[in-house]
Amino acid sequence: MYGGGYIQEEKQEATSQIDDAQKLAEFEARIDRGEKIEPHDWMPADYRKQLIRMIEQHAHSEVIGALPEGTWITRAPGFRRKLALIAKVQDEIGHAHLLYSAAETLGKSREQMINDLLTGKSKYSNVFNYPAKTWADVTVIGFLIDAGAIVNQVANSKGSYGPYCRALERICYEESFHLKQGHDAFITLATGTKAQHDMLQDALNRWWKPIMHFHGPPDKISEHTAKLMRWKVKMATNDDMRNQFLDMYVPKILEIGITIPDPNLKKNEATGQWEFSDPDWDEFKRVINGDGPCNAERLAVRQYVEEHGKWVRTAMMNPNQKVVIPFA
Amino acid sequence: MSKIPLNTPVLDPRIKRVDLESTYGTTAIGENEHWISWEVFHQKKRGDQHVHVGIVHAPDAQLALLFAKEQFGRRLACVNLWVTKSSDIFSFSYDDEDIFDNATAPEKQYREAAGFKVMEKINRYKKSKQKA
Numbered sequence A: 001m002y003g004g005g006y007i008q009e010e011k012q013e014a015t016s017q018i019d020d021a022q023k024l025a026e027f028e029a030r031i032d033r034g035e036k037i038e039p040h041d042w043m044p045a046d047y048r049k050q051l052i053r054m055i056e057q058h059a060h061s062e063v064i065g066a067l068p069e070g071t072w073i074t075r076a077p078g079f080r081r082k083l084a085l086i087a088k089v090q091d092e093i094g095h096a097h098l099l100y101s102a103a104e105t106l107g108k109s110r111e112q113m114i115n116d117l118l119t120g121k122s123k124y125s126n127v128f129n130y131p132a133k134t135w136a137d138v139t140v141i142g143f144l145i146d147a148g149a150i151v152n153q154v155a156n157s158k159g160s161y162g163p164y165c166r167a168l169e170r171i172c173y174e175e176s177f178h179l180k181q182g183h184d185a186f187i188t189l190a191t192g193t194k195a196q197h198d199m200l201q202d203a204l205n206r207w208w209k210p211i212m213h214f215h216g217p218p219d220k221i222s223e224h225t226a227k228l229m230r231w232k233v234k235m236a237t238n239d240d241m242r243n244q245f246l247d248m249y250v251p252k253i254l255e256i257g258i259t260i261p262d263p264n265l266k267k268n269e270a271t272g273q274w275e276f277s278d279p280d281w282d283e284f285k286r287v288i289n290g291d292g293p294c295n296a297e298r299l300a301v302r303q304y305v306e307e308h309g310k311w312v313r314t315a316m317m318n319p320n321q322k323v324v325i326p327f328a
Numbered sequence B: 001m002s003k004i005p006l007n008t009p010v011l012d013p014r015i016k017r018v019d020l021e022s023t024y025g026t027t028a029i030g031e032n033e034h035w036i037s038w039e040v041f042h043q044k045k046r047g048d049q050h051v052h053v054g055i056v057h058a059p060d061a062q063l064a065l066l067f068a069k070e071q072f073g074r075r076l077a078c079v080n081l082w083v084t085k086s087s088d089i090f091s092f093s094y095d096d097e098d099i100f101d102n103a104t105a106p107e108k109q110y111r112e113a114a115g116f117k118v119m120e121k122i123n124r125y126k127k128s129k130q131k132a
Ligand SMILES: [Fe+2]
Pocket: A062, A091, A092, A095, A171, A175
């Protein structure tokens, strides 16, 4: 019996254990049967590590992703767009909460995760290191970045870790509204005045490269995908997700008279694969390692908020309370 | 403590106002600064069970309910929420999962409606009556 939750220490030793062959076989058999893994189950140290890394990064992406959009709330064109944007940004922060909770069940505390975000030790989605210069940028984010995220999240919601799947199910439900409101704003600009159309085209031109980076480096240069796919940590390869995204959204961009700034983008009907120019994976690496236009600003905003909220959090702390790992 | 050097000038008027460059870059969240966790139970409509939906972090029950309302009562139908400290939840271990196997075991047919073949017996009786 687990009495009153289980305590942090128990986890630390669990991550340093040598994976027992018998237990590993049972664990893999359970995944092959399509059953979910739950927080207290035995799991390979590497499974735990990779899941924490992935879910934590996902959570950070929700928090940081809310920044470029959040600052446009006051400047959103019209009351209805403003209301929708407030609701969307609140959803994104809610997603972060859900995801941090799922990661916590694996033994890393929320405080540790946020500290690792602030120091730059853990990453978040690279696209949010680019600026949202105009309202059209917010529109491109709301439509196409959320669309990219949905492809990823729908795939991951069929993964093997119970708490992550549960969180993603709720997230995907809310994302359907994000996508629709983004699509609506996108169409409004595309089919509006010339100035609106041009503003959208300019934003899409600037965002195309980050969008092509969104699902990560091509399979041929990304590591340890095979094991993570066998364990259903990763549910589709980066290239597959990118291809699925292009299949679904390229037609939706082109049908309303917006062009895509890549003359080589076309679908190879024989292979079913999209072909495109190299989206500059060196830039991707540079930006993810800190050298993008907005990396410092994004983290500085988080720093500012943490620093100015600290007194409230500490004033309300109760040192006699027993901290345990949540069930989620 | 050092200032935060920004790569590019801030574009954003709202962010600009807070003067980020004067924020110190070494804030760290202390251990347990996000308080304890509370398990949240959500009731969709009167007459339904409360169902576990996740957790919130809060220093006390009152704030836990407030956060739970924002997090779990914001988007979906809801008439009521419960919260309880995660440390007050007791559970079996999944290692003992097999103790529940016999709940649905075939040899327990004697406690299922389907385990009793009433119609067969009635039909057998009726047939024997017809012959007689
Ligand atoms: Fe989200």
